[in-house]
Amino acid sequence: MKSAQSIASINDFVIKFANVNGSGSASANELFARAVMRMGVPVAPRNIFPSNIQGLPTWYEVRVSEAGWLGARGGCDMMIAMNPQTWDRDVASLDAGGYLFYDSTKPMPASKFRDDITVLGVPLTAMCNREYTDPRQRQLFKNVMYVGALIALLDMEFGVAEALIVDRYRGKDPLIQANVHALRLGYDYVRAYLPCPIGLTIRRADAVGDRIFIDGNSACGLGAVYGGATVTGWYPITPSTSVIESFTSYCRKYRTDPDSGHARYAAVQAEDELASIGMVIGAAWNGARAFTATSGPGISLMQEFFGLAYFAEIPAVIFDVQRGSPSTGMPTKTQQSDLLACAYASHGDTRHVLLFPENPYECFTFGALAFDLADRLQTPVFVLSDLDMGMNESLCKPFDWDDSRRYDRGKLMTYEELEAGKDFGRYLDVDGDGIPYRTIPGTHPTKGAYFTRGTTRNAYAKYSESGADYVYNMERLRRKFDTAKNLVPAPVLHAASQPTRFGAIHYGSTSPAMAEASALLEADGIHVDTLRVCGFPFCDEIMQFIADHEQVFVVEQNESGQLRSLLINEGEIDPKKLVRVLHYDGSPITARFISSRIADALSDRKISPIRKVAS
Amino acid sequence: MTYLAKPKLLSADAPKNALGYTRRDYEGAISTLCAGCGHDSISASIVQACFDLDIEPHKVAKLSGIGCSSKTPDYFLGNSHGFNSVHGRMPSVLTGAALANRNLLYLGVSGDGDSASIGIGQFAHAMRRGVNMTYIVENNGVYGLTKGQFSATADKGSKSKKGVLNSDSPIDLAALALQLGATYVARSFSGDKEQLVPLIKGALRHNGPALIDVLSPCVTFNNHSGSTRSYDYVRQHNEAVNRVEVILPRDPIETSYPPGSLRRIVQHDGSILHLRKLDVDYDPSDRIGAINHLQERHALGEIVTGLLYVDSSAQDMHSHLNTVEKPLNQLGDAYLCPGSKALEALNALLR
Incomplete structure (x- = not known):
């Protein structure tokens, strides 16, 4: 059945579960992801789901990466095809040499498969129907059963998944027994009837550390x-x-x-x-x-x-x-x-x-x-x-908290200060940082009350339509915003392995894909410094980063390049200097996408080396 | 508009309340509304009610939306914090404030445009939620600041100053509040302070959402013949069901009434509402009866005023939410932050 070389990989592949929304697959799929992690191998799972409660297709993608790349990778090495509605596209989406796992209860015509993949059939429905009478149980345990099958196919430790079930249903023994039984049925079937392990395997590692999930x-x-x-x-x-x-x-x-x-x-x-x-x-x-x-x-x-x-x-x-x-x-x-x-x-x-x-x-x-x-x-x-x-x-990384930290309640004028006769101007810039003092309702019987409004007012919160009062206030708000520059978290710089004229700016969930893309580019001899922006207003360090590079890619997940626009507007940057790298089809941005876009852009500019990165 | 600033110093014999405050201590900035505006009478009634009840001014938060009515909180209770928020959204801002500190008195001031037109959604939901507040609608049936457009409380068939007939059905905010679960519902007239002041006092001492729909004629845009919100029209069609007197636990009870003419209602905080019946058959503890009465009389062209409904055992939003007695805005770090040990334990569960 297979002509292409089967994919062989240890601790580095993508498995996708194709399910029907509302079928109870989520917890089984998560069980699988956690089992991989418990074996010390990092995973990055993602739900791809419709705006729907029940009945529409849903996918769960698990990227296994001992190297620790947590961004979406793209591609698919193994498909757990549990949804007949999406069968054709699920089969088509497999990489050449990949593995197709399916419920073989009903025979499928050969035309429904591909000749460059490995097909692994387990008669899940038949096994469930034999084992259970309740329709809901048949559905739920079918999910657990395919996890059991995967444990065997990927050469994982059965005890790890079993322990997870025990943890999850602690105190509910009948549920533990039922789930472990279903897990065992899938596992045993594969061990008895299918060649295993397949080319994709999980090997115990120590790459998760103390991280939390x-x-x-x-x-x-x-x-x-x-x-x-x-x-x-x-x-x-x-x-x-x-x-x-x-x-x-x-x-x-x-x-x-x-x-x-x-x-x-x-x-x-x-x-x-x-x-x-x-x-x-x-x-x-x-x-x-x-x-x-x-x-x-x-x-x-x-x-x-x-x-x-x-x-x-x-x-x-x-x-x-x-x-x-x-x-x-x-x-x-x-x-x-x-x-x-x-x-x-x-x-x-x-x-x-x-x-x-x-x-x-x-x-x-x-x-x-x-x-x-x-x-x-x-x-x-x-x-x-x-x-x-x-x-x-x-x-x-695990959450941490410094117990000596106290909440910063900002500039609150107290009863004692008011009582002592301290001047209170609600919108008065006393400290030169643009931030005024405020009082909380109920602070003092006769002092410190003021009228809050969205209309203009003077520094003492009295209604005012005077241009001078308005300008004073707007200039103070501008000063306050400048103060904020140094209060938001500082950007995070990741320097390339050697000095480079090229930089990339990104933020938020683009981060893991950007880190991996940098490594892909480095491997191809392309060096890009990256800067992760953590807050707005932009601090000087961000503008300096742009000034220090000849060309800066702005990598983000929208159609118009909003971060780029904001940088241009706030930093008065020459737009030509900032190159858009935009991903906005609704799926998470991938390292392959970023690295190929950057490599293409640099090859257009005849920057050597210009080897193209596979997309 | 009042053109003359009030003198700061009062004669030494100005009456003082139990806290030693004069009425002046409950006043605010000089009103910028039109001379003769009904809203200024309502402000004066609020001042009187707070003075009479010995309310500490800083224990009141006054909130409003946008419009003539919503400007008024600047003109009373100058020692209270005020918040002139955005159009039609005062109820949510007040709700948030009430969540933060259950120990202040919340006074929402709004208009018919602010509450019945743009803000009807927030009006409705604040009533449903049982926010502990006094919500006064200064209802003149017209938009003043934008010069005379009809609001959603204008009666069908009433005529604007420019001669346009209103073809839309009116919203009765009092009837709506009854239907939505408000636990103190009254209607009054800005020109009748004797009726209005006790109604505000009863509302301020009520535990739950209290609505007072106050008909408050707009002298500039809605006081002409053909309007159903003019001083003359409201006076002629006002049908009060009762007269209220608020008796605090500390007050001696001296009033005597003929048998059957008085109803005595004890509120949650011990304050007593003495209701002198004007309509002997009217029962202010019957929510459905109140709704029916309003609709029947409205069909006859009458404006029913008085305390329309009160539930003396009402519970407020905080009891629904089971929040701590101490105001949330006064809880210290130690009560709020679970600390590093709890986080370590949580981390362990997330592996």
Whole structure:
């Protein structure tokens, strides 16, 4: 059946599971991914799913990479083809020499296969029907059974998967036994009837270390807990909803008063995104740390409130888990396309502070930091994640927290200061950093109250339509934004192995693909320094990086090059100097894509060496 | 508009309340509304109510949206924090503020455009959620700042100053609030402070969402013949179901009423509402009856005022959310941050 050389690889390949949405495959697929990790081999799994609850095709892609590359790779070495609807394209998507695993209960005509792949059939349905009578059990255990089969085919340790099942269902012995039994059935069948292992194998390694495995949204929710958030107003929207689910579930665990059982937080599902950001702004005005989580359409709806919070100088934290846009766009696909909508959100001259985490670890740390920055700067702070980072579990360094750290509540004027007669001008730049002092409602019976408004006012918060008052305020806001430059996380430089005239700037979830692309390019003798931008406003180091290179590639996941536009606008950069490398079809950007685009661009400029990188 | 600034110093014999404050301590900046605007009477009623109840001004947060009515919080309670937010969105901002600190009194001031037109969604949901607030709608049926367009509370068939007939059905915010679960619902008239002040006092002492729909004629754009929101029209069609007096636990009860003419309602905080019945059959504890009554009388062209409904055992949003007694904005780091040990344990679960 096979004529091409079968792919042979240890600890470095991509397996894709083609399933039907709602069939219970997710937990079985995750079991497989975790089993690989428990054998010390890093994995980078990704869900590719439709905007649908049940019945449509869904894929789970597991990249196995002992080298530790966590970006999407592209291609497919082995397909677990469990969805008849997508059979043809699943078979077609296999790399030559790849492996096709399928349910062989019903015979398939030869025309449905390819002659350059290895076909591995296991009669899963027949085995399930023999074993179980309940239709739901037949479905669920079929999933576990193919994991058992894979354990055998890839020469993995059965005990590792078994231990994972024991962990997962601890205390529920019947479930443990049933799942292990199904796992064993798949495993034993393969051992008895199929040649195994195949060319792809997992070999125990020690490349995972102490890293943890978590999705970005869970980490954002945890970051909000550690950042001291007590109020969230939110509205459900894919792919951000699980940020709130995570926050409330960690709050139930960590923020339930042990004596009274009362909650030290409040989460209110709002009627829409306008109300959710309104609640956040009301709570933050009143001195609580408050946040919301949303995605592109929500960002659009919240625009007016962002302008209010910017101009009235009220802290707010917004987790924007970006998805395919514009409009409803591709709700279950990833993009980095809200950058400009957030940076300049609302009408008039507004600028907002943005943080760009690269992985769940930074979703946690930047998420917590956002609350300090919002209080310090008295302005909305956006944490820009995306669907790829937010909804897929990823390996990252373990979370840490310095117990000596105290929340920075910013410039709050106290009862004592007011009582002592300290001058309070709500919009007065006392310290020259553009940041005024504020009072929290209820601070003092007769001093420090002021009227918050989105209309113009003087430095003492009195209504004013005077041009001079307006200009004073706008100039102060500009100074405040400059202050923010040095408060957002610094960019991360990765220098090429030798000096080069070329640089690449990227941010967020592009990071793992960019790191791998650099290595691919280096292997081909192309040297590119990379700089990962972690926040906006852009600090001087970013502009210096651009100045130091002849040509800078701006690698991002949107159609127009929004980061590039922002760099040009804010840094007054010659547009010719910044070359777009754009990936925006809704799938996560890959190292192969980045490296081939950069290699092509440099070969057009007759930069040697010009060997093309396979795409 | 009031052109003369009020003198800062009062005579020494100006009446003081139990906190030692005079009425002046509850006033705000000088109003910039038109002379004779109903809204200024409402501001004065709020000042009177807060003075009478010995409310510490800094324990009140006053919030509004956009419009003539929403400008008024600048003109009362100058020692309270105020927030003039965005059009139609005061309810969500107030909700957030109330979540942050359950110990302040929340006073939302809005208009008919702000609440019934652009803000009807947020109005509805704040009522549903049981936000503990006094929500005053200064209802004149017209957009003042943009010069005389109809709002969503304007009666069908009423005539604008320019002579245009309104063909859209009106929204009755009091009826809507009843349907949506508000637990204190009243309607009043800015020209009748004797009725309005006690209604505001009762609302401020209520535990839950309290709506007062105050008909407040716009002297500039909606006080002509053919308008159903003019001073004359409202006076002629005002049908009060009761008169309220708010008795605090500390007050001696001296009033005497003929038997059957008084209803006594004890609120959650111990304050007592004395309702003198004007309509003997009207029952302010019957939500459905109240809705029916409003609709029947509206069909007859009457404007029903008074305390329309009160649920004295109401619970608010914080009890639904089971939040801690201490205001969330006062919880220290130690109560909020789980710390490094918890994180280490969590890390172990994530491997």
